[in-house]
Amino acid sequence: MKNKAFAGFIEENGIEEFYITGADATGCVKSTSYNLAKAGYKVCLISDCVTSYDLKKLDEMFAYYADKGCEVLILEECMMEKEA
Numbered sequence: 001m002k003n004k005a006f007a008g009f010i011e012e013n014g015i016e017e018f019y020i021t022g023a024d025a026t027g028c029v030k031s032t033s034y035n036l037a038k039a040g041y042k043v044c045l046i047s048d049c050v051t052s053y054d055l056k057k058l059d060e061m062f063a064y065y066a067d068k069g070c071e072v073l074i075l076e077e078c079m080m081e082k083e084a
Contacts (some may be wrong), residue, residue: 024053026061038069
């Protein structure tokens with residue numbers, strides 16, 4: 001993980017899973033999701049809470065996230081999963 005302060009915060013607080021939303025599916029959302037999954041954290045990307053300047057790339061990006069080990073769910077599915 002690139003940000004040492006953030007990595008320290010995660011470790012100190014015992015955080016093991018992340019729910020990702022954002023406005024740039026091909027930029028910061030991609031980088032954040034990839035790096036967290038690569039570091040072994042559970043990553044859930046909430047697809048209906050992510051957008052991009054190029055909406056045509058969203059399906060491609062959701063497939064990318066899934067291929068990198070992220071779970072891709074809509075918000076309702078994510079909420080049901082947390083309640084279970």
